[in-house]
Amino acid sequence: MAKQADLLQGTLDMLILKAVSIGPLHGYGVLLRIQQISKERLEIQQGSLYPALYRLEHQGLIDSEWGESDNKRKAKYYRLTAAGRRQLREETRKWNKMTDIIAGILNAPPEGV
Numbered sequence: 001m002a003k004q005a006d007l008l009q010g011t012l013d014m015l016i017l018k019a020v021s022i023g024p025l026h027g028y029g030v031l032l033r034i035q036q037i038s039k040e041r042l043e044i045q046q047g048s049l050y051p052a053l054y055r056l057e058h059q060g061l062i063d064s065e066w067g068e069s070d071n072k073r074k075a076k077y078y079r080l081t082a083a084g085r086r087q088l089r090e091e092t093r094k095w096n097k098m099t100d101i102i103a104g105i106l107n108a109p110p111e112g113v
Helices: 014-019 029-038 045-057 082-106
Strands: 063-068 074-080
Touching: 014 045, 014 063, 014 074, 014 082, 029 045, 029 074, 029 082, 045 063, 045 074, 074 082
Parallel strands: none
Antiparallel strands: 063 074
């Protein structure tokens, strides 16, 4: 199996917002959703995930409430706020613009440099 892609710095928050935009998830569920959407090409470490969830909640981009997980354990479930939806749209726009710019640079013919 090929090594999973490294997560670019600054993208974790955007990926978390995307994951919870699909529906409320507990912390570990966020991690699994990102892996699922990426077709197992990204692996988020729990040591990075939980501080990011705390940060996003503190910024008002996600809300949380306690519930019960599938295995009948108490779990904190996260969902996107209106501010989080706006942030996700803006971050997605910026990301797409930047990837277009970088792709243009990488696809430039050698004589064009």
